[in-house]
Structure formats: C-alpha cells, structure tokens
Amino acid sequence: MPAQRTGIGNNEAFTVVTVASDGLNTSSVNSLEGIASSSKFVDIPTAVDYEPIENLETPLDTFVISSTPEIGGVETVLVEGQPPGSVVLPQNDSVASNVQQPEIIYVSQPPAAKPTPEVFVVSQPSATKAVTTIKRPLSGSGNSPVVTKVIITKNPNTSQPQAMPIQLNQVLGQTMSLSSMGQGINIIPQGSQTPTKTITISPQGIVSASSMKLTTMSSPGKVGIPVRQLPMSPTKTPTKITMIPVSVGKSPQRIAPAAISMLAKNPSEPGSYTPVTISSTTGNTVTVSRPTVNMITMSPSKVLKQGTVLQSGQTLLGSNPQIITQGGVKQMAIPMSSVHSVQGSKFQYLRLVAPSSQGGKTAGGQLTSVVHGIPVSNSGTVSLGQHGGQQMKITLPLQGSQLKTVVSQAGSAGVHRILLPAQPNQVRLSTGGTTTSATTLQQIRPASSASLGQLPPGATILSAGNSAQGLQGFALVPASYLSQMQQAPAKPVAPVLPPEPQVQQSRQDYIAIASNDPSISANAMARNSVNGLSPVIEPTGARPRKPCNCTKSQCLKLYCDCFANGEFCHNCNCNNCANNLEHEEERSKAIKSCLDRNPMAFHPKIGKGREGNGDRRHNKGCNCKRSGCLKNYCECYEAKIMCSNHCKCVGCKNFEESPERKTLMHLADAAEVRVQQQTAAKSKLSSQISGIPSRPPVSSATGERLPYTFITAEVAEATCACLLAQAEEAERLKMPPVVQERMVIEEFGRCLLQIIDSANKTKDSDSNS
DNA sequence: GAGTTTGAAACT
C-alpha cells in the first residue's frame, strides 16, 4: 500500500533533539541500551561542561529534549516542539541524508472525526486500540538505517508524558508494529481529503527515527500486519535537560553562558559559511550583522527580520539542524528557509557555533543552542486537555498570513506537551479569551505564570539572553529546579512516580546544572556536601541543596550559592530574596551583570586538569592567606582537590605531600567512618528500641505485681528524705566522712528492706483477697 | 546561637 506523505510527515521534517545532560559523548551514548546508536548526544555547553563534542562522528540526527523529572526519578521527557505523539524526523537534506530513509507508516483506528483541511487535532483518544507500523522501504543499500524510536508514553501514575527511546535497528527490514494501550494521542488532519491521517500515539506511542520520513497511511490497511512487538526499554530515557529562557520566561537553574557565534550559509559558495557577527551589544539587546549582507537581527516578535534588534530572550529556531564539520569543528547549522522568512536575505542557514574555549580547546566544540522546529504548515490546533482549568490558545502563523490556533489544555492530572511551532516567536498566547495582538506576537513563555510547571510543556525552549560576547545559549533546568517548580504554589502537585529500573539513572542524575559530579561545580557540589559525603537525595529525586542565608545580597550576587549555582532559592533562610520567579527581571539583570563582570561567572569553578590528567582542578585557583588551604574557606579544599599553580594562596598546605593535609585527610576519613558507624548504630538501636514496649508491664505473666512497681515516686521521695535525714544526723554528730557515708548507705539498706516488706505485705493481702 | 574568621565577590 502506498504511503501517503501528508500531514506531519509531509516533507516537513521534525527534529527531536536529545541533549545529553552531562556531556555524553558518543561512547557513553553507545552504552545506553535502547538508544539508537545513531542518536547523537550533543552537549549543550552549560556552566558545567564544556567538553567538545569531538566524538560526534556522524551528523546530528535525532535528539530529544526532555523536560520534567518525574519518570521513575528520571525526568519526563519533553520532545521539543512536539506534543506527545508527534513524530519528528530529519529532512532529506539533513545531515543523515546519507542514511537510507525508511518509511514510517502510522496506522491507527478508528479514524477520528472528519478532518478539516490542514488542521491537525492532537487529542487523547479514550481507549482506542491503535497500531503503529513502521515499514522499511524496499530499496536497499548497504547502510542499514538506524532507527530511533522515541516513545512518548503516559505514565500511568502521573499522566505525565514520558519518552523512551528505542533502538529499532534490529527490527529494520521488517514491518514492525506497536500495539497501543489505548491512551494515545491522535493527530488528525481535519478536513483533509486524505481519508485517514490519524496518528495514534499509544502509551508506547511516539516513534521517531533518524532520517526517516513520516508518512501517514490513507487507510488503516496495515493494521493487520503486525510483525512483532517492539522491544521496550522503560529504563532508558533521554536526558534531563530542559532549556528555558534566561531573561524571558522563567529563570533558569543554571545559565548557559556560552556565547554563540553564527554563521550563515554562503549562497555564492555552496558549502561555505560566512560569519554573522555581533555588531553591538546593548543591555539585553544584541544586534547581529553579517558582513556581506544586510544586517539581520532577531527578536521575539520579528524573527530574523533585517534591521530589527535582537531582544533578550530571542529564540533562534529552525527545523532540521545539521552538523557541519568545518575546520575540524562540528557545528550546527539550521536551515533557515524552513522556518524563517528573511526578506532580502540569501541566508539559507544559520549556524550556531560555540565560541572558542579556553585552554586551547577546539573552537566550536559545543553546540550551544538547539534548534528545533515544526514546519509551520503543519501547525494547527492542538488540544491537550485542560491546563490549570484554563484553556490556553496559542495562535501561530502559518505560511502566508494564515493563522492557526493551538489550544493547549493540560489537566491537573497530567501536563501535556504542547507543540511549539517552529517560530515560537510568532506565537500568540492567550488564556481565558484574552489574546494578544497578532502584530505583537509573544513568545510562549512562562512569564505570566507562577511557575514553569504552568508552561505549556514544550514551550520552554527559548534562547537565553545575551552575554557580552553575543548570543547566549539556553538555560538548563536540572531536576532540582524542576522540583522547585513542582513545589511552586500554583502548580499542581507533582505526582509521585513509581520507581523504575534506573540503568542509566546514575548518569542521568548528572544534570548539567548543579550536577552531583564534583568535577562540575565547586559551588554545586562542594558546598552541598559535607566532608565529601553524598547528600541524601530528596524525595523528589532532586539533589538537596543547602539553603542559603543571604541577608543583603537579595541572593542576586555570586555571594549567594543558590544564585551562583544558577538555582532559585528554595527553602532558604535568606532575607529579601529576589532569586525567585517573582523577581525574574531583577534576576535576569543580575545575571547579566555578573556575566558582564565575568563571562565565566557561571562556569564551573572546578574543571579538569591538563589532558591526560583526569584530576580536577580549580580553574581560577584560590587566594587563601590564613587558612593554609586546609579549611573549607578554601575552595580547592572544599572541592576536595589540591591547590594548583593557578592558586595564589599563601602558606598552602593543600598539596599532595603535605603532612598536614594527610593528617587532615586521615582525620576526615576517620570521622566519616565514625559517622557512618554511629549512623548504623543509631538505626540499629532505634530498630531495637522500637521492639521494646514503651511502658514495662506492671505485672508478670502470672499476674504477680513486679517489684519495681512498688517504688513509686512517693516511695522514692520518702527514701531520699530518709537518706538526707541520716546524712544530716551523721554530720551533726561530726562523724568522719567515711562513717557518714556508711550511715547513709545503711539507711538506704533499711529503706530497701522496708520497701520489700511492704511489697510482700501487699502481695499477701492480694493473694488473700 | 552569637561572635569571629575567612576568602570570594564586588567595588573603587
């Protein structure tokens, strides 16, 4: 049956970007079972990791950007720019074009209501049995395509969507079917002449593939051709990175400070690129220009329109990012033609290139920005349920002047992902009937909401503000931040997710921001651990953070550890705190101020040493004078690393052979062991105590009153009075101390005899009665 | 818990 290439897959590529949260390189990615080997994980250079992606051997293909952290301790996945159930594919001209392009045929039943032309409805069918079939084309080549399937599932406990990548390359060459659990999402082209363009995304729903074309079948004829169930890998989830705007929308946990330089594809010389230079930087405004063409700028409201000014929060989005190797440097290129209308410009691509890193590292090793997009022509109405009881409409421009509306509804039980169009800058966001003007299109941003959690999921990727060097990257949100969001008052309580096998949990816990990895951030790690002991993970799954106590800085200076770590204050003891969502603007200014002073302000303080030396090292070095670098005042010591030649410390004792350091280390080790022993003993004791009745029994098993019960408070008081009187008497008689002592003890003996006698009498009377 | 010490950050 010929597949009809319509709807989402209609030559309009989607790209799902999986961004490794912790700088996964190829090798580490390959270790992730269930993630297609063709999936490349590209670092977003955050404040914590600037390793070049030198291992990225093949072009960028399939990525997933995850968002929220709820799935079994791993974040729920947001497929960027996609609602749950969307299919994301690179275009023909994307980098993986050398890979054979299989067809994907989605079949579902029953087809939804009669569609209207070019409008897609994403809805959740009640209990539709659906089958998703993937079919490889017959045309063969030596290269078997590696298909990555990203499954957006709905967590049964939380209703939160979750994505699971599945490597399908083993099943290529045969038709595969996905059996739905009936909780999928239909994408229904309404009004189209195409009979059935329903994509039912089951709990195992979404399928994406690298270099695959999505086609929707004109009829569900493939339903009956299931070959086998796709293997599921519930333990494998993509990364935890969420990108949110720094200066627009909710502030991030961590600022990704890296600047982006842009290159435009040179139309006169195919394959070559011309730098797009930053012509000026004023406040939150960055103007970019291109030497040979008219100046281009980007702003939230006018994407890449010449002559306008790039505003803070500008989004640079496009579909089908490519990895381009130029000068041995991997770079990302965005075909602008697909999403941007640059009048008068001959730009075909914008390329985001990370700036040269320090220390002789390869320039442009990092992809600072992630490009994604949904072809405008495919945008439509998305209905995703209630969103905080309020329907949210997002109107996005289509090609030409036509507008379409995206309706975002997310129920309290489940926050659904909402489609971000390729041009979120040109999206109208409206709630409760209030719609912004089409001429003042707003970014989808969480500025007006109480928390990021109220954002339409998927609407979180926006470019950050700008640094002194130019465009800035994205802000990344770690799980800890997401836990903050979960606790934001206006957000529905984050559901508790059942623990899942966490094969990659240890790795995925390493969120780029505020990572547990001590090599990542001295602030984040060293100050959050005590004596190197790993902090206990919060019930939310987030790493606990030490609360700050700032009083004067409003937590908007680097004095504040929360701020320095790119985190919001949360459960802190600070006064007049502005490091929160309510002071977003202030905070953004503060961030910019810090970056103005020091572009590396939010970079990790602790980096790796020289190549071949895995030791960590304080990038800046300490300046200790009195502590000998053997107290936690010293950032090196605090980070459990030795001082280096970067340090300017005086009287340093924090070096390898230092006897003082060794002694301290031994003491620290011993203390740690002691603490552990005490902890173990306490827990053991408490468990034992818990088995002891709180009040001992008054009587024995035979009903006999036990002796100690006769020593009542009155008896004890009387005894003490007797002893006291005896002592006074002995003193009055001026007896030697030894004799006085003896007299008191003898008196105590008499008291005891009296008690025993009384007890016996009581027992006798009890037995007589 | 209050006061002191310390060194990074901020400021000049």
Added chain:
DNA sequence: CAGTTTCAAACTC
C-alpha cells in the same frame, strides 16, 4: 590591576 569593602559561609566558643 591592585587595594578596599562587602558579603556569606566556615568556624569557634
């Protein structure tokens, strides 16, 4: 860039 001040954490009592 150096010196000074501010700040909050680390430390001491």
